[in-house]
Amino acid sequence: MSVDSLELKKQLMTGCRVLDSFGIFDEQGHLSSRVGDGSDLICINGNTSPGTAGIQEFETYDLTRSGYPDSVPGETPIHSQIYRARDDVGAICHNHSPYAVIVASAGLELRPVHQVGTIQKNSVAVYDEYDERGGTLITTDSEAKDVAALLGDDRALMLKGHGAVVAGATVTEAVLGSIKLEYNAMLIYHQAAIGEPWYLPEHVIEQNVEFVWDEAKMEKSIDYYLSNADVLNSFV
Structure with missing residues (x-):
């Protein structure tokens, strides 16, 4: 195993454990990455x-x-x-984030209600035209092409009654995007429990997208999520 390959696997393992610690992964789910920029090895x-x-x-x-x-x-x-449709995507997370699944399945719009949860300008699309043979699982390339087409150039997509798909340029972006999507969905859920969800104005969303994906802000987020001692101790 090369040093680069080992470091990538360590990064993926850390990402999996962070997502698990925040309740975004359950016993199922996957996190992937290209093995190098533009690589066809996953x-x-x-x-x-x-x-x-x-x-x-x-x-x-x-x-x-x-x-x-x-x-x-x-x-x-x-x-x-x-990956085949998007050269800009270097990492992907598929998870069963509970609040995001609830909100999407209930028909509430998954749009930013808080700056921390602003990962993209568009509302998160919801895929629900499942192949009956697979239930809600996406196990064929033909159906996965439909999912990729619905995702388009966005970062996130929901599979109704199933889970989320989050893409990023790096493993870090895919992990942070998954956490922030779930955080935003949690806020929508709690708003809906007491009234109509309030969404950020469009011009604020555009500003917040830049805020969330600013390198310094991402480093701050990473430091916070990695402050979980159990995650850090996994490498000892």
Whole structure:
């Protein structure tokens, strides 16, 4: 294993444990990354719960080859089709974030209500035209292409009654985007419990997107999320 490959797997493992500690991952879910900028090699946690995945549980597969190895998750096509459609995407997270699932399934608009939860300008699209043969699981390349098309150039998409798909240029962006999507959904949920959700004005959303993805602000967020001692101790 090369040093670069080892460091990438450590980063993915850390991301999985952070997301697990915030309740965004459950026993299912996956976090993936290109193995280098523009690479067709993809590294993803294998058939093990993401929060418990060790370095040896991360698998690498090739986008240019047909089919998938048995060692990768059944929903790996979600990742593959987004990578194929988006050269700007370097990492993808598919999770079952509970508040985001509730809000999307209830028909509430997933739009920013707080600056910390502003990850994109557009409302988060919701995919619900499932292939009956797969239930709500996206296990074929043909259906995954539909998911990638609905995502378009955005960062996040919801699978109704199932989970979220969050894309970023890096593992850090995919992890932060997943956390901030869930935080915003939680606020929408609590607003809806007492009244109509209030959404940020469009001009404020545009300002906040720049705020959230500013490098210094991301570093602050990373420091906060990694302050969880259990996550840090996973490398000791």
